[in-house]
Amino acid sequence: MMGLDTAAGLLGKGRLADELCITVRNLNYKIGGERGACDADIIAAARGLEERAKRFLAHAQKLRAVVSQAMSPSAKQPGLTDLGIAA
Template identity: 50%
Template sequence: MMISASHNDAREAPVFSQSINCSPMREQRGYPIEIWRMVGMQTAFEILGGKGRLASALGITVRSLNYKLNAERGVSNLDLTLAASTLETRGKKMLDHARKLRDGIEPQAKCMGTAE
């Protein structure tokens, strides 16, 4: 029989601040797999017009993007930030183009006598 000189608390399993499925070693931790992250990425590629465009914005292949969408890999905060930035850029381009289209309508309306 082996007798330990350590206190009972020292023999208990250590408690880590990470959740159960995360390793205490940073190199072994995976990215979060959460539904809202995957749905957000799905919506982003639909708005951008395809998986290829979102994958290109993230600097990954379409195959890697599919892994993220299928919860085989997690979606990192960087992935979300890059997708949001790409959507903002696309949105700005859309708003600028819409403004140009409206500016093109105004002179024509003046020629037709509908403007004051």
């Protein structure tokens, strides 16, 4: 099933298999179509992707916070005008 294959590519087969409470071997059978994928499998895959997305977003927010602190007036960074270049 293409949806599970894409999820496995994003999460990794081991993590996706854990989300589905199956072995990687059984996951390969589901991806290959030898075994069926039920609604619960798709929901579990979506849940795993959502959890990973939350971690990505949290890390992105941390990175933005670092940049915001570096750009605050109290943390003076040399800009173009400091280098004698007109903006």
